[in-house]
Structures are given as C-alpha cells and as structure tokens.
Amino acid sequence: MPAIVSSSLVREWAHLALSGLGDARTEIDALNVFPVPDGDTGTNLYLTMESACESIEDCWSESDGAPAVDAAARALSLGALMGARGNSGVILSQILRGTTEVLSGLPDGEPLQAEAVWELLTRAADLGYEAVARPVEGTILTVARAAAEAAGDLVRTGTSDASAVVMAAAEGAREALARTPTMLESLRLAGVVDAGGRGLVVVLDALEEAVSGVRMSAIEVGLHTPVPRPVEVGASRHYGGPAYEVMFLLDADDDRVPALRADLDALGDSLVVVGGDRLWNVHVHVDDAGAAVEAAMTAGRPYRIRITHLEPVVAASGRTAGRALVAVSHGPGVADLLREAGVGVIPAKARQRPSTAEILDAIRLMHASEVVVLPSDKDTQGVAESAAEQARADDIRIAVIPTRSIVQTLAAVAVHDPSLRFDDDVVSMTRAAGATRYAAATVASRAALTTVGPCREGDILGLVDGDIVVVGSDIPSVARDMLSGMLAIGGELVTLVLGAEAGPELRDELPDWLAQQHPLIDVIAHEGGQPLWPIIMGVE
Numbered sequence: 001m002p003a004i005v006s007s008s009l010v011r012e013w014a015h016l017a018l019s020g021l022g023d024a025r026t027e028i029d030a031l032n033v034f035p036v037p038d039g040d041t042g043t044n045l046y047l048t049m050e051s052a053c054e055s056i057e058d059c060w061s062e063s064d065g066a067p068a069v070d071a072a073a074r075a076l077s078l079g080a081l082m083g084a085r086g087n088s089g090v091i092l093s094q095i096l097r098g099t100t101e102v103l104s105g106l107p108d109g110e111p112l113q114a115e116a117v118w119e120l121l122t123r124a125a126d127l128g129y130e131a132v133a134r135p136v137e138g139t140i141l142t143v144a145r146a147a148a149e150a151a152g153d154l155v156r157t158g159t160s161d162a163s164a165v166v167m168a169a170a171e172g173a174r175e176a177l178a179r180t181p182t183m184l185e186s187l188r189l190a191g192v193v194d195a196g197g198r199g200l201v202v203v204l205d206a207l208e209e210a211v212s213g214v215r216m217s218a219i220e221v222g223l224h225t226p227v228p229r230p231v232e233v234g235a236s237r238h239y240g241g242p243a244y245e246v247m248f249l250l251d252a253d254d255d256r257v258p259a260l261r262a263d264l265d266a267l268g269d270s271l272v273v274v275g276g277d278r279l280w281n282v283h284v285h286v287d288d289a290g291a292a293v294e295a296a297m298t299a300g301r302p303y304r305i306r307i308t309h310l311e312p313v314v315a316a317s318g319r320t321a322g323r324a325l326v327a328v329s330h331g332p333g334v335a336d337l338l339r340e341a342g343v344g345v346i347p348a349k350a351r352q353r354p355s356t357a358e359i360l361d362a363i364r365l366m367h368a369s370e371v372v373v374l375p376s377d378k379d380t381q382g383v384a385e386s387a388a389e390q391a392r393a394d395d396i397r398i399a400v401i402p403t404r405s406i407v408q409t410l411a412a413v414a415v416h417d418p419s420l421r422f423d424d425d426v427v428s429m430t431r432a433a434g435a436t437r438y439a440a441a442t443v444a445s446r447a448a449l450t451t452v453g454p455c456r457e458g459d460i461l462g463l464v465d466g467d468i469v470v471v472g473s474d475i476p477s478v479a480r481d482m483l484s485g486m487l488a489i490g491g492e493l494v495t496l497v498l499g500a501e502a503g504p505e506l507r508d509e510l511p512d513w514l515a516q517q518h519p520l521i522d523v524i525a526h527e528g529g530q531p532l533w534p535i536i537m538g539v540e
Contacts, residue, residue, distance in 0.1 A: 002111040003162060003211040007072035009112070010103060011060065014053045014076055016206035021046040022386070024202050031195035034139070034186045035087060035270045036241065036285070036310050041195035043390050044086030047357050048093055049203070051083020052076050054355060061351065069108045073100035081281050082249065083357065087270050088196035090247075090283045091140050094131040094274040095200070098124030112162040112211065118155045121148040121169055133261060133271035138183025140196030146176030147204055163212040170204040177201055242268045242285040245308040246292045250280040252300025260299040267291055285310060323418045323425070324366035327374040327409050328354055328384075331530030334406055334497060341413050343374075350531040353380045359387035363396065370397045370422050372429065374409040378402075378466060399426045404466060405438035406528065407495050407538025432540075436495075439464045439482040440536040441475045475534050476505045480513060486539045487518055494521055495538040497528035506535050 003009060021028075021042070028042025052075075059067050059075035067075075077100040080093035102120035106112070125144040129135050150172025151165045159165065180194040181187040187194060252260070254276060264271050268286030275281050282302075286292045289307045296302035326344040329335040335345045346354050346362045363371050371391065375384040381402050388398045399422075403409040412429035420428065444459045450468045455461060462470030462478040464486065472478040483494065494514060498507055507525070514523050528536065 005069055005106045005110050005112050007067045007069050010072040011056050013207050013210040014056055016209050017203045018049045018053050020202040020206050021049055028195050028198050031192045033190045041088045044089040045199040047085045048080055048089035050355055052079035055079020070104040073103040076100050084281050090272045090281055091128055095124040095128045095144055098127035114155050114160050114162045114165045117162050117165040118151040121151050131272050131274045133265045138180040139194050140200050143173045143176045143197035143200045147173040166208045166211045170208045173201050173204050242287045244289040245285055245310050246289050247283050248302040248305040250282055250300050250302050256299040263295040322368050323370040324368035325372050326362045328376040328380055331528035333527040333529035356383050356386045359384055363391045373400045374403045376403050376406045376409045378404045401430050403433045407438045408433040408436045411436040436538045436540045437486050438538050440533045441478045442533050479535055491539040493540040494523045496525040497536040499530045499534040501534045
C-alpha cells in the first residue's frame with residue numbers, strides 16, 4: 001500500500017528519526033572533527049529532533065483528533081527551529097523546514113507521489129545551502145544534495161513508487177557520506193566520515209521506514225556506510241579556529257537579516273542563519289562573542305543566547321566542589337518541597353516529560369562537580385541518561401537514580417548525605433528509592449481493556465508500581481484497596497502526595513483511616529498539586 005500524506009506520517013517519521021539519532025548519538029559524536037572537534041554533533045542533532053517531536057506532540061494534544069498534515073508539518077519545522085543546537089543541528093532544522101514546506105502543500109489523505117518526494121528533498125537541500133554563509137562540500141549539505149539528486153534520477157525514469165524514490169534517496173545519501181573523507185582533509189586525516197552527514201543518513205533512513213512501512217533493525221538503520229578508524233572524542237584533534245560558539249534566537253524583521261549575516265560573517269566563521277517571518281535561529285563561531293551579540297541587538301531582539309567556549313575537550317571550570325541533586329517534579333507543591341531541601345527542580349508539564357535539554361540545563365545550573373539526577377518517572381529515565389552522558393563530557397561526575405515516582409524521589413532525597421563519598425551516597429539513595437513501593441490513582445480518559453478487566457471512561461484506575469491493579473468507581477476506595485494490599489506485606493512509612501483535585505476524603509479521611517487500620521504506621525502527607533493524579537502514595 002502506498003504511503004498516505006497525513007499528520008501521522010509526519011509524526012512517525014519524526015519519532016523514528018529521534019529514535020535512530022538516539023541509537024547513533026555516541027557514534028556520531030565520535031565522528032565529530034569538522035568544523036570543531038568538540039564531539040557533540042550527535043547530541044546536538046538528537047536535541048534538535050527531540051524539540052521537533054515535542055512540538056508535534058503539542059500540536060497533537062491541542063487538536064481534536066489528528067491534526068491536518070500542514071499543521072503537523074509546521075509544528076515539526078517550528079520545533080526544530082526553536083530547539084536547534086550546534087552547527088549541524090541548525091542546518092538540520094533548515095533541511096526539515098524544506099521538507100515540511102512541500103509536505104504542507106500536499107493534499108491531506110492522498111497517496112504520497114514520487115514527484116513530491118523528489119520535490120521535498122530538493123527543497124530541503126536548497127534551503128540547507130542557503131542557510132550557510134560559506135557552504136563546504138563533504139558535509140551534511142553534500143549528503144542532502146546527493147539524496148535529492150538520487151531521488152530525481154529515479155523519478156526521471158518514470159517511476160511512480162514514492163517508497164522506491166525515498167529508498168534511492170537514502171542510498172544516495174549513504175554513498176555520498178562514504179565519499180566525504182575525499183572532500184575534507186580533516187575527515188581524511190581522522191579517518192572518519194562527516195558527523196552531520198551521518199546524522200542526516202539516519203533521518204533519511206527513518207523517512208524510508210515511515211514511507212515504506214518496512215521496519216528496519218537498529219543494525220540496518222544508517223549503518224551501511226563504512227566508518228574507517230573511528231577516533232575517540234577529543235583525542236589529538238587540533239582546533240585553531242575562533243574561540244566561541246554563539247547561538248541565539250532572534251526576533252527581527254526579515255529585511256534586517258542580510259545586514260546581520262554580513263556583520264557576523266566578518267566576525268567569524270561557521271555562520272548559519274535559518275528561519276523567517278520574524279523568527280530566526282543564528283549560529284556563528286567568533287573570537288569576540290560580545291560583538292556578535294551586539295550585532296544581533298542592532299538587527300532585532302536576541303534571546304536564548306548561548307555562548308560556548310570551543311575546545312576539543314571541555315574542562316570543568318567555575319564549579320563548586322560540592323554535590324547537587326536535580327529532580328523532576330510534576331506538581332508545584334512537591335517542587336517547593338524539593339527546593340527547600342536544596343534540590344534543583346525541573347518542572348514537568350502534564351502528559352509531557354522534560355526534554356534532554358531541560359535536564360542538561362538544570363544540571364549545569366547547579367555549578368557542582370558531582371550531580372545526582374532523580375527522574376521521578378519511568379518515561380523520563382532515558383532522557384535523564386542522555387542528559388547525564390552529555391554532562392559527563394563537561395567533566396561533571398554524575399549518576400541517574402532510576403526513580404519511577406515522586407515518592408521514590410522523596411525517599412532518595414530524605415537519605416541524601418553529602419558528607420558520604422559519591423558512590424556511597426548514590427547507593428544509599430538508590431536503596432531508599434528501591435525500598436519504596438509506589439501507587440497512584442487517576443481517572444480513565446477512555447474505555448479500554450486493562451490487566452484486571454475492562455474499564456469505562458470516567459472509571460478510577462489504581463496503579464501499583466506502574467501496573468493497573470484496581471478499577472473502581474471512586475478515588476478514596478481505590479486508594480484504600482491499594483494501600484491495604486501494599487501494607488499486607490509490610491511497611492513502616494506511608495507517604496501521601498495530594499494532587500490538585502484531591503478533596504477532603506483524601507486530605508483528612510484517608511490519613512484517619514490509616515491511623516485506625518494501621519496504628520503502627522507513620523503517615524506523611526504533602527500537598528503536591530500535581531494534575532491528573534489526585535493521589536500518589538509510597539510505602540517504605
């Protein structure tokens with residue numbers, strides 16, 4: 001069956017690309033020798049695509065059902081633009097903008113045509129080249145152009161198979177990637193292919209999978225390209241270019257941007273400017289970071305300014321010798337409680353986990369040489385691990401304790417002892433979190449078949465350690481059922497985290513019931529204020 005033009009196709013492509021970049025991130029980081037051997041291209045591409053996926057999910061949640069394809073395409077483009085990181089990430093955002101410009105104009109619900117694939121890949125390559133002040137061959141740009149040309153070659157034979165055209169484009173990209181060491185001396189000397197181009201191959205492989213519907217294994221996705229003599233990140237890589245990477249978003253009239261390009265081009269190199277309609281993402285390498293920011297202020301209003309010292313290996317500096325905790329919180333009450341304990345808080349939105357960038361920023365803001373991250377959610381653990389790995393490149397000693405609920409995070413924070421050695425403190429907190437069983441009650445948003453039978457919309461679902469164990473009609477009785485089962489196998493302390501919708505039957509009556517039924521159990525209640533979950537409970 002031919003692929004259908006739809007928001008679901010856009011969404012699937014984006015998430016497949018994110019997954020592929022996540023799998024290849026470490027490998028791509030290790031390939032990073034041009035333009036700066038700082039070993040972060042894979043991470044920057046991942047963060048850029050992660051932002052694009054979050055934007056799509058926001059678009060989905062704001063729609064009544066699936067959004068139109070043009071809305072999803074715009075969300076993909078805007079998210080990539082807003083979250084673009086590094087030289088390659090900014091170029092990737094422009095490449096994605098090119099594809100989505102074409103996707104937005106295709107008829108929703110109709111089969112994807114071969115000519116449309118050629119057109120979107122060509123537009124992507126064109127915009128990629130336009131974004132870079134001084135395009136260099138042997139980079140992601142070369143790979144993008146090769147993909148478009150391979151697609152065009154097949155379309156000109158008369159084929160109408162869009163899937164075959166995407167497959168040809170992905171193969172053309174892989175072949176071009178394999179040639180990049182012959183185009184750039186720095187790649188040849190290091191014995192690697194271009195890191196940005198390698199990332200684009202992953203994105204195109206994801207497009208092939210989304211369009212063809214044929215699942216590719218992790219081994220197959222983007223791994224057809226020989227990678228000779230990969231070197232370790234930062235190993236013997238000389239860099240003699242500008243001292244700083246400057247990135248910012250810019251609110252400016254479109255007619256002010258050409259002058260800004262000229263000013264920044266005179267100040268440094270690796271200049272990439274992408275965007276339009278008053279929203280721009282700017283990347284440049286300069287020796288005078290202040291001059292770059294001043295040029296931006298002349299053109300418009302710069303914000304989210306990031307200035308990074310460019311070194312093959314980033315040394316830790318300006319950090320205290322202490323240890324810090326960083327935790328995700330889903331409610332303002334718990335956030336305040338954690339802050340009082342000296343924990344750096346990452347607020348999470350309802351039905352949306354924090355991004356890698358948000359967790360990484362929180363880690364860096366602690367200015368500590370040792371950091372422990374508490375994700376408070378099973379789905380956030382992978383993101384926390386990704387942020388931790390990047391933080392380690394900044395010489396931060398870091399550990400992620402796999403807390404799956406806020407009550408496990410609170411248990412870990414309660415036993416934190418900064419006087420202990422780092423490893424001993426992590427072990428102590430991990431044990432406390434692991435010794436805490438967690439439960440929560442919520443309202444079913446739709447009818448479904450659960451592990452304990454069917455539920456209807458509006459039923460109360462009770463989950464223990466992440467599994468649905470009770471389907472009931474009211475929250476207090478479901479909470480009591482779960483606590484009875486958990487305490488039947490022992491417990492000394494019950495922690496209640498009350499949500500924004502918790503009433504007196506949870507605030508007053510549930511603690512009274514515990515005191516009557518389990519008089520030897522200590523009970524602590526916190527006003528968490530979290531949405532969706534009227535009560536979260538922990539038993540230690």
